[in-house]
Amino acid sequence: xxxxxxxxxxxxxxxxxxxxxxxxxxxxxxxxxxxxxxxxxxxxxxxxxxxxxxxxxxxxxxxxxxxxxxxxxxxxxxxxxxxxxxxxxxxxxxxxxxxxxxxxxxxxxxxxxxxxxxxxxxxxxxxxxxxxxxxxxxxxxxxxxxxxxxxxxxxxxxxxxxxxxxxxxxxxxxxxxxxxxxxxxxxxxxxxxxxxxxxxxxxxxxxxxxxxxxxxxxxxxxxxxxxxxxxxxxxxxxxxxxxxxxxxxxxxxxxxxxxxxxxxxxxxxxxxxxxxxxxxxxx
Amino acid sequence: xxxxxxxxxxxxxxxxxxxxxxxxxxxxxxxxxxxxxxxxxxxxxxxxxxxxxxxxxxxxxxxxxxxxxxxxxxxxxxxxxxxxxxxxxxxxxxxxxxxxxxxxxxxxxxxxxxxxxxxxxxxxxxxxxxxxxxxxxxxxxxxxxxxxxxxxxxxxxxxxxxxxxxxxxxxxxxxxxxxxxxxxxxxxxxxxxxxxxxxxxxxxxxxxxxxxxxxxxxxxxxxxxxxxxxxxxxxxxxxxxxxxxxxxxxxxxxxxxxxxxxxxxxxxxxxxxxxxxxxxxxxxxx
Numbered sequence: 001x002x003x004x005x006x007x008x009x010x011x012x013x014x015x016x017x018x019x020x021x022x023x024x025x026x027x028x029x030x031x032x033x034x035x036x037x038x039x040x041x042x043x044x045x046x047x048x049x050x051x052x053x054x055x056x057x058x059x060x061x062x063x064x065x066x067x068x069x070x071x072x073x074x075x076x077x078x079x080x081x082x083x084x085x086x087x088x089x090x091x092x093x094x095x096x097x098x099x100x101x102x103x104x105x106x107x108x109x110x111x112x113x114x115x116x117x118x119x120x121x122x123x124x125x126x127x128x129x130x131x132x133x134x135x136x137x138x139x140x141x142x143x144x145x146x147x148x149x150x151x152x153x154x155x156x157x158x159x160x161x162x163x164x165x166x167x168x169x170x171x172x173x174x175x176x177x178x179x180x181x182x183x184x185x186x187x188x189x190x191x192x193x194x195x196x197x198x199x200x201x202x203x204x205x206x207x208x209x210x211x212x213x214x215x216x217x218x219x220x221x222x223x224x225x226x227x228x229x230x231x232x233x234x235x236x237x238x239x240x241x242x243x244x245x246x247x248x249x250x251x252x253x254x255x256x257x258x259x260x261x262x263x264x265x266x267x268x269x270x271x272x273x274x275x276x277x278x279x280x281x282x283x
Numbered sequence: 284x285x286x287x288x289x290x291x292x293x294x295x296x297x298x299x300x301x302x303x304x305x306x307x308x309x310x311x312x313x314x315x316x317x318x319x320x321x322x323x324x325x326x327x328x329x330x331x332x333x334x335x336x337x338x339x340x341x342x343x344x345x346x347x348x349x350x351x352x353x354x355x356x357x358x359x360x361x362x363x364x365x366x367x368x369x370x371x372x373x374x375x376x377x378x379x380x381x382x383x384x385x386x387x388x389x390x391x392x393x394x395x396x397x398x399x400x401x402x403x404x405x406x407x408x409x410x411x412x413x414x415x416x417x418x419x420x421x422x423x424x425x426x427x428x429x430x431x432x433x434x435x436x437x438x439x440x441x442x443x444x445x446x447x448x449x450x451x452x453x454x455x456x457x458x459x460x461x462x463x464x465x466x467x468x469x470x471x472x473x474x475x476x477x478x479x480x481x482x483x484x485x486x487x488x489x490x491x492x493x494x495x496x497x498x499x500x501x502x503x504x505x506x507x508x509x510x511x512x513x514x515x516x517x518x519x520x521x522x523x524x525x526x527x528x529x530x531x532x533x534x535x536x537x538x539x540x541x542x543x544x545x546x547x548x549x550x551x552x553x554x555x556x557x558x559x560x561x562x563x564x565x566x567x568x569x
Contacts (some may be wrong), residue, residue, distance in 0.1 A: 017426075042459070043461060043462070044430060044431055044457075044459045045429060045431075046459075086395075091457065114401075117444065145327055146326045148325070149337060157442060158439075169457065172456055172457045173374075173453075173456055174326070175324075175325045175326050175486045175527065176325075176486060176527050176528035177325055177526030177528075178325075178526075180484075180528075186451060186518045187400055188506060202457070202458070202459050202460065204460070226512065233561065236408070238461075240474070241459050241460060241461030241462070242460055242461070243461075244457065244537075245458035245531060246489065246530060246531040246532040246553065246556075247531060247532070247535060250535070250553060250554055250556050250557060250560075251369040252531060253553065253557045254557060254560055254561075257557065257561060259560070259561075259564070265342055268531060268534055268538075271535050272535055272538045272539060272541070274541075275535070275539055276539065276542055276544075276562065277566070278560075279539075279544055279560075279563055279567075
């Protein structure tokens with residue numbers, strides 16, 4: 001798998017009001033390969049959104065180097081090429097919708113890329129089908145639910161045919177059904193269209209559904225591994241303000257009470273199976 | 284005593300236009316004084332419209348709202364009093380900060396209530412204490428603070444009015460797990476200390492399960508359920524069909540029950556889950 005996003009020795013800080021430098025990223029190196037589904041976790045202020053904004057050149061590193069699809073993000077002439085290939089979806093769906101009709105909103109990106117009208121038509125229809133919103137193409141976005149609006153925002157990105165999508169807490173404002181819809185859409189785009197996905201989230205169950213989990217803490221990388229491995233560090237995660245899925249936590253708590261259970265339980269099914277064999281073992 | 288009562292409460296947006304939509308539909312509800320209620324419902328279910336009636340921000344199209352027995356819209360009711368008695372914290376309240384200093388921002392409500400400077404100061408300090416905001420921040424501009432701190436300031440601004448009823452619309456949206464736990468823990472503590480009636484609107488079923496005692500489920504502009512947490516989450520199927528969910532741990536225990544294990548039908552918190560497994564093991568002599 002070729003590398004699609006790369007950060008090497010990236011340091012970045014914001015200047016505070018009192019002219020003090022607040023270092024948000026401390027010498028971060030991270031490499032994401034094409035086709036991966038990666039979650040980034042971290043407490044508020046850990047630097048996870050800042051690193052994400054580096055990957056489509058909204059921010060450029062003060063030290064170190066970031067490349068997206070092989071292009072150095074400091075190269076201003078290439079910025080539009082980067083943004084076409086690395087799309088970004090933000091937390092609040094209402095801030096990302098620009099048109100009054102769903103299909104026009106999805107067409108906004110490709111129009112700006114100067115694509116021929118017939119091709120735009122084709123891409124918009126395809127993008128709306130991919131996110132399961134085709135039947136809403138003539139609707140007004142403001143009448144849709146949060147989950148639907150967020151899927152429109154995602155459609156707007158994929159109509160630009162990016163190789164990678166970065167989503168910064170796309171489900172934070174959604175109800176449970178909206179969260180399920182968005183997650184299903186993201187996984188489908190990744191598995192069926194091989195689009196690289198970077199998902200920033202505060203929901204541990206969402207991270208558990210990714211292939212790889214990166215944990216940031218105070219501007220540094222704390223973990224970078226499979227969800228199964230990362231979530232086995234229950235204690236450390238809690239110390240840095242995070243959590244683990246409830247299923248993982250229950251098994252961890254029972255182990256602490258001296259019960260013999262595996263230490264890498266992640267999904268609901270695994271938890272049910274482990275508890276079943278535990279309880280059947282003593283029947 | 285009943286803190287909040289609605290009788291056939293109905294609210295219709297854009298009445299008499301082609302966009303007419305009934306968001307609250309003949310709701311009868313009674314919430315006891317001192318209750319801690321989790322409010323759930325999918326986007327567009329009508330829950331935000333409903334709660335905006337409790338401090339008179341919206342006037343019913345039909346029906347009545349009574350706070351502590353008083354009809355909010357009766358001719359002799361001074362509705363302004365009830366805006367202080369019922370504190371409403373909106374979603375992303377940090378966008379509503381506006382004063383030069385944190386102190387002034389928190390003091391805005393108490394000042395408008397006509398408290399004297401001493402009372403104002405005391406209310407501000409107490410509110411800060413409840414939300415865990417250090418006094419050194421009081422003279423800073425609220426815009427210098429981090430997102431989590433700003434949210435605390437906004438919540439403190441409502442607590443400083445010492446409301447009888449506290450309503451919070453998604454107070455933890457966008458916060459990390461620790462930040463969520465801290466704010467909800469503080470609200471729970473405030474509830475315990477003041478016996479305030481609390482309504483917590485949230486999309487996190489885990490948070491509702493952990494902090495609320497009763498759950499109000501709003502679906503299609505009506506009350507679908509209003510019951511103890513355990514009873515509500517034991518109806519997982521119906522809840523899921525409404526676009527909501529039950530905590531992950533509850534789903535695990537439902538599957539264990541389907542497999543014939545004698546576990547309680549609504550296990551909804553981590554402690555409860557752990558005790559339930561330990562109990563089963565103990566019964567089998569482990």
